[in-house]
Amino acid sequence: MKALVTGISGFVGSHMAEFLLAKGVEVAGTIRQRSRMEHIAHIEQDIKLVECELRDPISVEQMMDRERPDLIFHLAAQSFVPTSWNSPIDTIHNNVAGQIHLFEAIRRFGLSTKVQIACSSEEYGQVEPNEVPIREDNPLRPLSPYAVSKVAQDYLAYQYYKSYGIHVVRTRTFNHTGPRRGENFVTSNFAKQIAEIEKGLRPPVIHVGNLQAKRDFTDVRDVVRGYWLALEAGTPGECYNIATGSCCTIEEMLNLLLSLSDVKVDIQEDPLRMRPSDVEILLGCSAKFHADTGWKPEIPFRQTMTDLLNYWRGKV
Numbered sequence: 014m015k016a017l018v019t020g021i022s023g024f025v026g027s028h029m030a031e032f033l034l035a036k037g038v039e040v041a042g043t044i045r046q047r048s049r050m051e052h053i054a055h056i057e058q059d060i061k062l063v064e065c066e067l068r069d070p071i072s073v074e075q076m077m078d079r080e081r082p083d084l085i086f087h088l089a090a091q092s093f094v095p096t097s098w099n100s101p102i103d104t105i106h107n108n109v110a111g112q113i114h115l116f117e118a119i120r121r122f123g124l125s126t127k128v129q130i131a132c133s134s135e136e137y138g139q140v141e142p143n144e145v146p147i148r149e150d151n152p153l154r155p156l157s158p159y160a161v162s163k164v165a166q167d168y169l170a171y172q173y174y175k176s177y178g179i180h181v182v183r184t185r186t187f188n189h190t191g192p193r194r195g196e197n198f199v200t201s202n203f204a205k206q207i208a209e210i211e212k213g214l215r216p217p218v219i220h221v222g223n224l225q226a227k228r229d230f231t232d233v234r235d236v237v238r239g240y241w242l243a244l245e246a247g248t249p250g251e252c253y254n255i256a257t258g259s260c261c262t263i264e265e266m267l268n269l270l271l272s273l274s275d276v277k278v279d280i281q282e283d284p285l286r287m288r289p290s291d292v293e294i295l296l297g298c299s300a301k302f303h304a305d306t307g308w309k310p311e312i313p314f315r316q317t318m319t320d321l322l323n324y325w326r327g328k329v
Contacts, residue, residue, distance in 0.1 A: 017082035018042040019067060019111070020089030021060065024193050025131070027052035029086050029237045034059055036241070041080050043067065043089060052193050067111030077118035085128045086240055087112060090166075093197050094135065094159045101158035108162035109169065116173045127180040127244045130170045132252065134187040134229070134295045135160040146298035149185070149252050156292055167252065174250040182243040183252035187297040191233035191317050192324035200230070200321060203267050208325035210276045217278045222286030224264035227294040229256045232312035242306040256297025257310045269318050 016033050020026040021042025030053060033040045041061040044050070053060065065076040067089055090108045091097065097104040112130065119126050137147050139154040155161045170181045194201035199222070209215045239255045247253060261269075271278065302308050 073114035097159035187256035246306040253302035
């Protein structure tokens with residue numbers, strides 16, 4: 014069995030590759046000229062790297078004709094919400110065009126490839142208090158260009174399943190983190206700041222944005238196991254939430270990280286870290302996914318945060 018992981022050098026892509034290799038699956042992955050390779054350096058000899066610009070239909074068609082994978086885990090995306098405010102059209106083009114080109118290549122070559130599409134809880138956007146925990150049939154009210162791009166990916170996947178019978182499963186993953194998380198993301202940003210303070214590389218001040226937002230955090234290693242199960246046992250055409258079913262405020266997450274360190278810090282709000290609009294609460298219900306695949310989270314949040322902080326202690 015051959016799996017193609019788009020964005021294999023990224024945070025989730027690198028963990029996905031590790032999981033697949035442990036399963037004995039042949040792994041190929043897409044990279045671009047500017048891809049950072051540090052996340053996959055330790056497994057680079059075990060995977061096939063394919064340079065492919067997903068926004069270029071010819072590049073995708075040639076890659077798919079050569080590789081003809083049995084499984085695709087489509088993880089490549091512009092995935093940082095604040096960036097989507099600064100460059101909305103690039104985010105939408107990047108996230109939507111690449112997926113369409115993959116689907117068109119599958120359709121053109123008549124492949125029986127199974128495709129997992131990494132969608133996002135950000136699609137739900139403005140959630141009312143009586144709508145949590147959020148189920149898959151909740152209205153989508155996206156609040157960022159990134160969220161809009163993910164709604165487009167989600168519905169395009171459904172459309173290609175209905176129109177052409179492509180075996181596609183949509184996963185709406187809630188916040189996920191763990192070792193290798195990009196430093197722009199809140200859990201990793203706080204962990205890096207703490208690690209730098211511990212080593213005397215910065216003053217004992219943590220710069221923060223909105224600390225009252227509530228998020229449902231899943232360990233990335235549980236998430237990639239979920240992506241595998243989505244294609245192994247999920248129903249084609251369906252969408253599934255991947256979430257723990259419990260949430261905490263960003264402030265509580267920060268306090269957990271600080272409890273893992275001996276440093277004493279001041280907390281300072283940074284206006285540049287505030288978004289034009291923010292989702293107040295993202296708390297997911299994954300009962301549907303559990304019923305169809307048996308998936309449930311296994312790694313405690315404290316362990317996730319410990320591993321993330323230790324990752325940054327080794328990096329700074």
